[in-house]
Amino acid sequence: MEGLCLDGNGPVWRQIRRAILGRITGDAWRPGTRIPSEIELTRHFGVSRMTTNRAIQSLALEGHLERHRRIGTIVANRAQERPAFEIWDVREIIERSGERYSYQLLEQLIIPEDDARRDLFPVRRETALLWLRCLHLSDGIPFQLEERLVNVEAAPDILDLPLDQTPPGPWLVDHVPWSQAEHMISAVPAAAKEADALDLNIGTACLVVERRTWNGATPVTLAKLWHPGSRYRLKGQFEPVR
Amino acid sequence: MEGLCLDGNGPVWRQIRRAILGRITGDAWRPGTRIPSEIELTRHFGVSRMTTNRAIQSLALEGHLERHRRIGTIVANRAQERPAFEIWDVREIIERSGERYSYQLLEQLIIPEDDARRDLFPVRRETALLWLRCLHLSDGIPFQLEERLVNVEAAPDILDLPLDQTPPGPWLVDHVPWSQAEHMISAVPAAAKEADALDLNIGTACLVVERRTWNGATPVTLAKLWHPGSRYRLKGQFEPVR
DNA sequence: GCTCACAATATGTATAGACAATTAATCGCT
DNA sequence: AGCGATTAATTGTCTATACATATTGTGAGC
Numbered sequence: 001m002e003g004l005c006l007d008g009n010g011p012v013w014r015q016i017r018r019a020i021l022g023r024i025t026g027d028a029w030r031p032g033t034r035i036p037s038e039i040e041l042t043r044h045f046g047v048s049r050m051t052t053n054r055a056i057q058s059l060a061l062e063g064h065l066e067r068h069r070r071i072g073t074i075v076a077n078r079a080q081e082r083p084a085f086e087i088w089d090v091r092e093i094i095e096r097s098g099e100r101y102s103y104q105l106l107e108q109l110i111i112p113e114d115d116a117r118r119d120l121f122p123v124r125r126e127t128a129l130l131w132l133r134c135l136h137l138s139d140g141i142p143f144q145l146e147e148r149l150v151n152v153e154a155a156p157d158i159l160d161l162p163l164d165q166t167p168p169g170p171w172l173v174d175h176v177p178w179s180q181a182e183h184m185i186s187a188v189p190a191a192a193k194e195a196d197a198l199d200l201n202i203g204t205a206c207l208v209v210e211r212r213t214w215n216g217a218t219p220v221t222l223a224k225l226w227h228p229g230s231r232y233r234l235k236g237q238f239e240p241v242r
Numbered sequence: 243m244e245g246l247c248l249d250g251n252g253p254v255w256r257q258i259r260r261a262i263l264g265r266i267t268g269d270a271w272r273p274g275t276r277i278p279s280e281i282e283l284t285r286h287f288g289v290s291r292m293t294t295n296r297a298i299q300s301l302a303l304e305g306h307l308e309r310h311r312r313i314g315t316i317v318a319n320r321a322q323e324r325p326a327f328e329i330w331d332v333r334e335i336i337e338r339s340g341e342r343y344s345y346q347l348l349e350q351l352i353i354p355e356d357d358a359r360r361d362l363f364p365v366r367r368e369t370a371l372l373w374l375r376c377l378h379l380s381d382g383i384p385f386q387l388e389e390r391l392v393n394v395e396a397a398p399d400i401l402d403l404p405l406d407q408t409p410p411g412p413w414l415v416d417h418v419p420w421s422q423a424e425h426m427i428s429a430v431p432a433a434a435k436e437a438d439a440l441d442l443n444i445g446t447a448c449l450v451v452e453r454r455t456w457n458g459a460t461p462v463t464l465a466k467l468w469h470p471g472s473r474y475r476l477k478g479q480f481e482p483v484r
Numbered sequence: 485g486c487t488c489a490c491a492a493t494a495t496g497t498a499t500a501g502a503c504a505a506t507t508a509a510t511c512g513c514t
Numbered sequence: 515a516g517c518g519a520t521t522a523a524t525t526g527t528c529t530a531t532a533c534a535t536a537t538t539g540t541g542a543g544c
Contacts, residue, residue: 011496011497011498012497012498013497013498018341037523037524037525038524038525039523039524047498047499048498048499048501049499049500049501050497050498050499050500051497051498051499053498053525053526054498056525057526058303061300061303067524067525067526068506068507068524068525069505069506069507069524069525069526070505070506070507070508070509070522070523070524070525071506071507071508071523071524071525072499072523072524072525073524073525099260176538246506251497253526253527253528254527254528255527255528279493279494279495280494280495281493281494288531289528290529290531291529291531292528292529292530293527293528295495295496296527296528298495307533308528309494309495309496309534310494310495310537311493311495311496311535311537312492312494312536312537312538312539313493313494313495313534313536313537313538314493314494314495315494321533340508398498422524439508440536
């Protein structure tokens with residue numbers, strides 16, 4: 001705790017926040033490190049516990065810290081890389097909104113050698129490709145429909161994963177290396193299949209994010225994520241607004 | 243306020259949060275609407291002000307609400323579309339981290355008719371294109387280098403903008419309609435120019451986000467955003483991790 | 485009518501204290 | 515040694531209160 005101090009700049013809780021964040025981004029507190037408890041920090045800074053609490057909670061909300069009762073507060077694993085990935089972790093978005101996340105596997109198959117879907121991926125005809133459709137729900141209401149193609153050669157262990165229970169996205173991010181990602185965001189009316197899964201009327205505008213991931217020259221996975229457009233109010237964006 | 247009520251599920255502040263968020267996403271409170279003051283909500287729910295405050299603050303932090311002293315709390319403009327855009331508003335990222343945002347224009351010019359940079363944009367040779375380089379700083383330290391090409395025909399008013407004071411990104415989002423965006427994320431070593439602007443050593447890994455925006459068939463703008471890679475700890479992502 | 489001072493309002497920050505919930509460690513019993 | 519109950523540490527939530535700060539509205543004085 002030596003050297004951890006306020007800078008007299010702005011509200012106290014922000015000063016404390018900065019002090020802690022500085023330790024994290026400055027690599028003095030690496031991921032996994034346990035930081036001092038609220039009480040210790042409270043005493044150290046000479047403030048009330050609620051003030052310390054606010055600083056720490058805000059960092060925890062943003063994913064820099066993880067907190068557990070009786071255990072303490074530790075520096076999160078990927079504290080620093082978050083900004084770029086925030087949009088992709090549906091579960092986190094939902095849980096941060098205070099809603100209950102649930103998951104459902106709809107379909108799953110190994111793509112036959114002559115299937116058209118292979119054209120989306122420049123791989124040898126013999127390469128096994130896993131295709132699946134699943135649904136992410138927020139408080140039981142469909143939130144995102146995910147269609148995904150996975151190169152089994154790039155991620156062989158995925159076949160051992162209980163896909164009816166675990167969504168593939170977070171697992172892939174954690175277990176399969178990749179070097180490049182391509183994104184494409186567009187607005188598309190829902191066809192029958194999507195409308196059905198997301199419980200919308202056919203033709204409802206959806207926000208579609210397509211994400212292709214590569215490891216060097218090897219394609220890893222391709223995800224197509226459908227969101228009910230109304231959630232995002234994209235309308236103002238793709239109809240003239242002036 | 244009629245009908246706004248707790249659901250007995252989880253902590254009270256989360257219940258209040260849900261109740262408010264429900265009004266927002268359910269379109270009962272449209273963007274611009276002023277929501278009841280903390281005191282009113284406090285009385286309505288029969289809790290202490292700090293509890294209401296926590297619920298509202300968390301929504302404000304995530305951008306669903308905007309708060310101003312004496313004015314009150316209003317529903318933010320793009321409350322619903324936020325998840326998809328979070329990564330692009332540097333200023334917000336910086337200010338949410340409790341750091342001071344500042345901005346600097348480095349270069350600006352109208353691209354000559356025979357310039358190679360035109361190839362990035364499929365437009366007629368006569369179309370005026372504005373090119374610029376600017377820097378976004380966090381607490382005075384370079385945070386993001388932005389290189390941008392703007393189709394002046396799609397955004398004529400940009401020439402009136404005091405670009406040495408205002409960053410073009412937020413202005414474009416607010417004033418120019420677009421229908422599609424393409425993104426590409428990659429990791430690239432900094433060349434001399436980037437290293438110089440971002441105050442890095444040549445060869446330091448940077449996270450580069452390229453974003454092309456279209457309005458129907460008309461290209462609107464192309465942005466290339468450089469981040470010092472160390473900020474994001476991308477390393478684990480583009481070097482094999484197993 | 486204009487300007488300046490002041491009041492009113494809403495949020496921002498901070499304190500001190502209380503009890504609940506979770507989980508690791510410990511101690512005692514068999 | 516192993517099991518179970520108890521204790522302790524740590525965060526989670528909540529209350530009641532106080533003063534600070536920003537901004538609008540209002541009214542007095544000119």
